[in-house]
Amino acid sequence: MLKRTLVLCFTMILILIMISAVSVIIARQKVIRVGVDGFSAPFSITNSFGDLSGYDVDIIKAIAKKLDYKIEFKIIAFTGLENNLNNRLVDVVLAPMDSNTPENQSRNIIYSKPYFFNYLTMMKIKGKEIKLNAEGDFEKNSMLCIPNKPFILNFVRTHYINTILKIYNGSNLAIDALYENECDVIIDTKSSNEYYRTKHNLNKLEIKPIYSDDAYNHTYKIAMSIHRPDLFEQINKGLEHLIQTGEINKIHQKWFSSDYCKQ
CATH class of the missing domain: 3.40.190.10 (Periplasmic binding protein-like II)
Structure with a gap:
């Protein structure tokens, strides 16, 4: 009887441990680690208390809300954003950089649909x-x-x-x-x-x-690691939701007093 009770208790403890482990894994899967510069107004801005705001911040928050993800922001020097992404220290990067220029192309980075045109x-x-x-x-x-x-x-x-x-x-x-x-x-x-x-x-x-063939024309996209194709699909899904529902337009109006428009 005692042996059976001990086995039962051990089994229950093992089940609880497994449930806890699965819960931790699921919780980790539902977190997006987001790298931003933090000093590139109006895209990401850090106040004296360390609080983040900005167009990029609002965009990724809205996407995460749609996907039911939590966000962990990491403020990283602009020149270090790509390295942090390549080293998998963050999952995505949002920054005012043109995704179409050769210097921003990398075999290890994939880009979402555009979220801003400059x-x-x-x-x-x-x-x-x-x-x-x-x-x-x-x-x-x-x-x-x-x-x-x-x-x-x-x-x-x-x-x-x-x-x-x-x-x-x-x-x-x-x-x-x-x-x-x-x-x-x-x-x-x-x-x-x-x-x-x-x-x-x-x-x-x-x-x-200003209209000119050689003028400054930049397309901003969300950068992700090529090792996260699952996240790439989800981010694009969330971004498309913002576009279709007009939520991205509300965010654009908040920061620029103009409408978001596809190019």
Whole structure:
């Protein structure tokens, strides 16, 4: 009788251990480790308390909610994001990097559907007339405010040769200069111009895209390890849900005051 009781107790303990182990495995499977830079407004922003916010943060949270996943965010220096993904220290990476450029292509990384399209824009005071000639150049001696971003400077110096450039250490400083009539127009990315206009409720400003074959045109996608094809399928499923239901548009409106649109 005692022997039977001991066997029964041992069996029950073994079953409980197995159930606990399975529960732990399932719990681990339902967690997405997300790598973000944390200092790339408006995509991922870290406040003084270490709290994360941003367009990328809201996108992955909405996807995780749809898929019933939990998220563990890891703030990683921008230059270290790819290594962390390749070394399987994170499951996915969201950052403002063009997934189509050769330097961002890797045999170990796969990308989701696009979740953001970035390109060059011009921003000016509403009602102020800005004239362009037949070649698409500004009038001679037009004053352009430019944030100190090499790719923008290269584009402007190549295409707008008759203009006067004023270079600022930050998009927000360029906007201040525009409001103080130190220049006629700002040339910056869609993400920066729309974000700062939204953040500071600058309703007097209007933004227009710059059309050029060699302009800055970047497509942002969620990066994942090639070793997680299951996650790739799920992330795309969740992202498509956001697009179809219009939830991605609400997130886009929150950060940029404009509609998300496929290209």
